[in-house]
Amino acid sequence: MKFEEIEALMRKNESLSEQYVLPENFIMVRLDGKGFTKLTKEKLPLEKPFDKKFNQVMIDTTKHLFNIGFKVIYGYTQSDEISLLIHKDDHTFSRKIRKINSVLAGEASAFFSLQFQEICVFDCRTIAIPNQEMLLDYFCWRQEDSHRNSLSAYCYWTLRNNGSTAKQATEKIEKMSQADKHELLFQYGINYNALPSWQKRGVGIFNREVNKQGFNPVTQETVDCLRNELFVENELTIREDYRVFLNEILKS
Numbered sequence: 001m002k003f004e005e006i007e008a009l010m011r012k013n014e015s016l017s018e019q020y021v022l023p024e025n026f027i028m029v030r031l032d033g034k035g036f037t038k039l040t041k042e043k044l045p046l047e048k049p050f051d052k053k054f055n056q057v058m059i060d061t062t063k064h065l066f067n068i069g070f071k072v073i074y075g076y077t078q079s080d081e082i083s084l085l086i087h088k089d090d091h092t093f094s095r096k097i098r099k100i101n102s103v104l105a106g107e108a109s110a111f112f113s114l115q116f117q118e119i120c121v122f123d124c125r126t127i128a129i130p131n132q133e134m135l136l137d138y139f140c141w142r143q144e145d146s147h148r149n150s151l152s153a154y155c156y157w158t159l160r161n162n163g164s165t166a167k168q169a170t171e172k173i174e175k176m177s178q179a180d181k182h183e184l185l186f187q188y189g190i191n192y193n194a195l196p197s198w199q200k201r202g203v204g205i206f207n208r209e210v211n212k213q214g215f216n217p218v219t220q221e222t223v224d225c226l227r228n229e230l231f232v233e234n235e236l237t238i239r240e241d242y243r244v245f246l247n248e249i250l251k252s
């Protein structure tokens with residue numbers, strides 16, 4: 001086979017297996033740390049179950065993903081995952097799913113690894129979201145996941161710190177209801193409801209307009225101007241209030 005024929009065949013096979021996010025759909029991506037249970041337990045010096053520096057690096061990684069060419073409307077991070085809502089009209093990489101996933105996973109992995117000077121890897125998946133209601137459901141779902149996992153993580157480490165083996169702690173937690181978990185923590189002097197919001201509900205990141213003073217070198221005057229700035233919401237609301245909050249971000 002000639003080189004030209006080989007090339008044409010390769011390109012045909014590559015393009016015929018391509019998948020795209022359909023027009024008019026929001027592009028949702030979710031990145032998740034690969035093997036972070038092991039990484040956070042064995043390789044990184046972190047506090048358990050939650051570590052402020054780890055969370056800050058997740059926030060900084062999310063912010064980094066706002067600045068790599070996609071029109072990101074909202075970012076949400078909890079535990080070792082990041083969700084990014086990308087604009088309906090975004091046409092980066094012609095909406096090719098393979099490109100979106102690989103570039104975002106690469107950017108997040110590289111950025112995060114540099115912060116800890118350790119190889120840390122994220123996977124990435126893309127989900128087409130056809131309407132606004134489903135989009136609100138998506139973020140409420142991730143927040144509920146955050147809440148459940150955080151309650152279980154507190155119970156797990158409380159039991160471990162008080163003599164249980166990993167197996168015993170896991171088995172005990174599996175059988176417990178949400179109310180039982182609150183009660184267990186209470187017995188050890190932890191009021192789950194009073195814990196910092198970022199540990200229970202995750203953190204939201206979005207652009208907002210702020211008034212800044214600039215200096216005009218021509219007129220030698222200070223001038224007021226509006227600038228877009230990335231804002232980190234550490235105190236997210238829940239359920240219906242969260243939906244209202246997200247709707248406001250979508251309007252702007």
Ligand SMILES: Nc1nc2c(ncn2[C@@H]2O[C@H](COP(=O)(O)OP(=O)(O)O)[C@@H](O)[C@H]2O)c(=O)[nH]1
Nearest residue numbers: 033035036037040046047049050051054079080
């Ligand atoms: N020590 C510590 N671990 C964390 C923190 N945030 C997330 N993790 C851990 O990261 C892991 C994420 O879970 P998951 O994605 O299901 O597991 P994976 O498949 O091993 O990445 C869990 O084991 C969490 O305990 C943190 O702030 N501190």
Ligand SMILES: [Mg+2]
Nearest residue numbers: 032033036080
């Ligand atoms: Mg993970």
